Amino acid sequence: METEDNWDEQASAVEARLAAEALIVDVDGFEGPLDLLLTLSRTQKVDLRRISVLQLAEQYLAFVDKAKSLRIELAADYLVMAAWLAFLKSRLLLPPDPDDEGPSGEELAAHLAFQLERLNAMRQAAARLMARDQLGRHFFARGISENVTEIRQISYTASLMDLMQAYARLRTKDDFRPYTMDRGKVMTMEEALDGMRHLIGFAGDWTDLTSYLPEGWQHDPAMRRSATASNFAASLELAKLGLVELRQHETFAKIELRKKDGQRG
Amino acid sequence: MDEITDTESLFEAPPMAEQERMVEAILFASADPVSLGEMTNRLPHGSDAAAALEHLKKRYEGRGVQLARIGDGWAFRTARDLGHLMHKERVQLRKLSRAATETLAIIAYHQPVTRAEIEEIRGVSVSRGTIDQLFDLEWIKFGRRRVTPGRPVTFVVTQGFLDHFGLESARDLPGLRELRAAGLLDNRPPPGAILPDDDEAEEEGQENLFDDDNEGAEA
């Protein structure tokens, strides 16, 4: 007997706990405090305009307390709402203070009731909207669009969304664009190659590679670095093609090049 | 000058029955609604597209396809009662989340509406994904900026939205009149809040609902 009693007791405790948790765990299912309030208000089974905001506030506060006792973390907006409702509750319970200039408890309560009614109305409107016959499900558009495709007249189009996304892409490209060097200060190897091809015609004798740096690239360090590197790469390329010879007397000495014998004249 | 007069008299508008045939052909060929303006451009000079459309609409009453008005556009759509025959054509629509359907309804009934107003009504912040999804479906677009500090952008529904839900205009939204009469479409500020002119906001709201029909025309 005793054990059975115990067992019953335990069972009911577990049951209660589960029930409490079910309500709390459902917090995830609520879309914010207003939604929770709307759900709680349903238990009053009255017109939303005549709802007892005081009772509703108490239900909400009890809910939050229960959540706390179960150590369930509530999002900040639930707690803000709880604080506001506690304030509202005190306003509704205390006789109005004639010196207080703020809105009365009744006004605040009426507004909350309005918000709940409006949310409820929108929810019903959404349901009615989705319950309508829908294109592609209940009624249908022409299956074949007879766009004869013989003509070549092209008309360009863009949507506002394209435009805005293009702009957004441009204005935020620094946030995410891959590492690329800015054009102004960078000489590509192709450019260097082009320049050197023209110049080596005049280089009969060994000439310092650095003298090939084009106008305007000698002074700014970043530009000079880029041009030097590209020129060096270009000279290797030209050597590979058998157009020039390269020499360097020792490590870090200057690099010289000249037109290859066979190419001269 | 003389030439122009000559050509004008030479090419008279075709008889109404012929205009009706033309409108019929053009609408049949297109899956998307064709606006009255475009129709007028495509018909021979001097035609009365609006009248031809009215005739055509009558002709198709009770048929398997119907001529439907969608915003400023017109399109043929299959009769609602025959949807069950179209299982082959039925497209799988992604189920919208509750947040998305509510946000859509708020935009439709309160348009033009700002993000802050949507959040005020739902009592919860609007996620990017929700707005994104509605943009992807081409059911909402940006409306005019609100003439209030910060000039916030507004959202409105599109012609595609009207087409999808079989609405002639945003004014035909179910229950719109009742909601308006009950004051549930008001943007009522919390008591004690300082705010811009109430009248102005309301006036703008109304004006814009009418407006929306025009905007549908542009889209």
Next chain:
Amino acid sequence: MDEITDTESLFEAPPMAEQERMVEAILFASADPVSLGEMTNRLPHGSDAAAALEHLKKRYEGRGVQLARIGDGWAFRTARDLGHLMHKERVQLRKLSRAATETLAIIAYHQPVTRAEIEEIRGVSVSRGTIDQLFDLEWIKFGRRRVTPGRPVTFVVTQGFLDHFGLESARDLPGLRELRAAGLLDNRPPPGAILPDDDEAEEEGQENLFDDDNEGAEA
């Protein structure tokens, strides 16, 4: 043929007028011609698809669309004599290239803006073709000359641009923060990603080739 059998069958077929409506809706919505066999399968049990098709064909005689037999299937087709109306349907809509869209966006957001400023924002030179295209579309025009050395011309957007994009003024364009708030900045393709369609990328490549030529010629 077997009318007697049909009426005697357990499931009564809908009246012929109703079958005709059904055939009409099915043919309208179908993307491909529908064969007699398929039509029979899709109609309620006991229906006579062949007869319904014949009735429907008669009904459309002389109309703007005709019920035509294509191979062993049936489909609606525009009446032959109205083919000329489909001219505009043949206009091929092509998406504006990325270069042009970006240039247009910069002009819209920064107007009046000089060519040099556009290039600075885009980080690449702007081809003459791109600007020309935007002029051809009548979406941009010359603004006032800038009162700076060289008095460079500026570009601004036109009324036609505002009409096309459904804007009342260029000030109605949403700002960056709003784009981000609406989640539009998260949708951007990762850097260097393949553009939505390959043609576009290719086209752009070509355009850039022309670019270089033009720049060379100008220099």
